[in-house]
Amino acid sequence: xxxxxxxxxxxxxxxxxxxxxxxxxxxxxxxxxxxxxxxxxxxxxxxxxxxxxxxxxxxxxxxxxxxxxxxxxxxxxxxxxxxxxxxxxxxxxxxxxxxxxxxxxxxxxxxxxxxxxxxxxxxxxxxxxxxxxxxxxxxxxxxxxxxxxxxxxxxxxxxxxxxxxxxxxxxxxxxxxxxxxxxxxxxxxxxxxxxxxxxxxxxxxxxxxxxxxxxxxxxxxxxxxxxxxxxxxxxxxxxxxxxxxxxxxxxxxxxxxxxxxxxxxxxxxxxxxxxxxxxxxxxxxx
Numbered sequence: 234x235x236x237x238x239x240x241x242x243x244x245x246x247x248x249x250x251x252x253x254x255x256x257x258x259x260x261x262x263x264x265x266x267x268x269x270x271x272x273x274x275x276x277x278x279x280x281x282x283x284x285x286x287x288x289x290x291x292x293x294x295x296x297x298x299x300x301x302x303x304x305x306x307x308x309x310x311x312x313x314x315x316x317x318x319x320x321x322x323x324x325x326x327x328x329x330x331x332x333x334x335x336x337x338x339x340x341x342x343x344x345x346x347x348x349x350x351x352x353x354x355x356x357x358x359x360x361x362x363x364x365x366x367x368x369x370x371x372x373x374x375x376x377x378x379x380x381x382x383x384x385x386x387x388x389x390x391x392x393x394x395x396x397x398x399x400x401x402x403x404x405x406x407x408x409x410x411x412x413x414x415x416x417x418x419x420x421x422x423x424x425x426x427x428x429x430x431x432x433x434x435x436x437x438x439x440x441x442x443x444x445x446x447x448x449x450x451x452x453x454x455x456x457x458x459x460x461x462x463x464x465x466x467x468x469x470x471x472x473x474x475x476x477x478x479x480x481x482x483x484x485x486x487x488x489x490x491x492x493x494x495x496x497x498x499x500x501x502x503x504x505x506x507x508x509x510x511x512x513x514x515x516x517x518x519x
Contacts, residue, residue, distance in 0.1 A: 241285045250277055255507075264290045265297070265508060278491070287498035291479065291508040300389045300509070301451055301459030303381070304444045304473060307395035307402055307416075309338075309466045310483050311377050311409060311502075316401040317351055319370040323362040326354055340468030340488045344436050348396060352419065356428025360421050363400045371401065373409060374483075376502030381410045382517040383506055384462075390451055394443045396435050396469055415443050440465075441472035464505065465489060481505055 238254070242264075245252050253265045264281075277292060291297065308315045321330035330351045337347040381391055393411040395402050402416040420429040433439075444463055453459045463470070463477035466485040471492045474480030482493035483502065490496050497504050506516060 238285060238288075241281060241283070244280050244283075245277070248276065248280065250280075264288055265510075289495075289497045289500045289504045289508060291481070291495035297509045298458055298460040298478070299387055299511075300384060300462035300479070301453040301457065302392070302444070302448050302461045303384050303389050304392045304394055304440070304447065304461070304463045304477070305411075306440070306465035306467070306470045306473075307393055307405060308397050310464055310470075311374055311393065312405055313372050313374050314370055316366070316371065316397045317355075320358070320362060320366050321351070321355065322370075323366060324355055324358045330354060338467035338469070339486050340471075344396060344469045345434050348417070348434065349430070352426075352430055353428040355419075355426045358426045360424050360426065363419075367401060367404060371405065373405075374502055376500075376504070377409055379516055379518050380502045380505055383511065383515070385410060385412075386517040387511075387515075389462075390447065392443060392447055394435065394440050394473070396440075413447075415439065437469040437472045440470060441476045444473050444476050462505070462509075464502075479509070481508070 242252055242254055281290065305311055315331070315334050318327055318331040318334050321327045333342065333347050333351050336342045337344055385391055391411045392413045392415065393402055393406045393409070394415040397416055399414065399416045399418045402414050406414045415435055417435050418431040420427045420431045444461060448454075448461045453461065460478035461476075462479045462481070463473045464481045464483050465474055466483050466489055468486060468488045470489055474482060474489060474493050477494070480492070480494045482490040482496040484498065485493070485496060495508055497508075500507075503516070507513075
């Protein structure tokens with residue numbers, strides 16, 4: 234343990250927020266704070282940020298419960314890419330569209346307006362570019378399959394909810410093992426993208442509503458000893474992250490990280506399992 238990390242842990246203990254620290258072989262520091270005072274986000278965070286290097290952290294006011302519901306963002310969370318940016322490359326527009334995506338994920342632009350603007354720029358792109366993009370560009374994040382498979386093996390219901398598109402999310406969900414998909418849909422006519430969308434927009438409010446609806450439908454909560462887990466990386470994930478029992482920001486934008494109950498700065502998605510206290514011998518690897 235580094236001197237700076239030891240100092241941070243000592244400071245937390247003095248403030249009534251004792252934390253348990255471990256270090257994985259990946260080099261990621263994992264810190265779980267299980268104290269009622271951990272709800273004082275500003276004080277806890279100020280202590281961490283004052284001397285803590287990038288780490289993997291979970292803040293909870295009780296020992297972690299096993300998730301009965303897992304809801305996750307897709308782009309830059311379950312997969313390593315932003316699908317619309319990669320698709321834009323086939324239209325020769327990646328720099329222009331990626332710049333809009335980045336600002337939207339940072340919370341600098343209205344999500345729906347930014348989404349419609351980017352989709353409009355893709356008008357006329359051959360529909361075949363979607364399948365080609367999926368095959369050549371889209372890859373799961375390290376640990377994604379193990380995370381989903383392990384949670385499902387423990388009776389957790391899994392939902393992929395994204396501001397991206399069914400044309401990408403459906404095959405990604407099938408590959409990773411998600412049981413339900415909530416996404417937008419690109420409109421296609423005559424074998425080409427029209428520049429429009431079909432149906433309503435999946436935005437931050439829909440992401441949160443999906444988590445809350447599924448949690449209630451499954452009858453979860455403290456009485457069941459099962460919790461809700463959400464992962465995401467961008468500003469449009471914040472309401473979902475805040476609503477979850479365990480909202481974990483994964484290599485996230487600053488606003489999403491600040492809103493989360495936990496964050497992974499260094500490890501891969503299997504560190505979510507470690508932070509929840511699920512021993513590696515119990516993992517289901519696919």
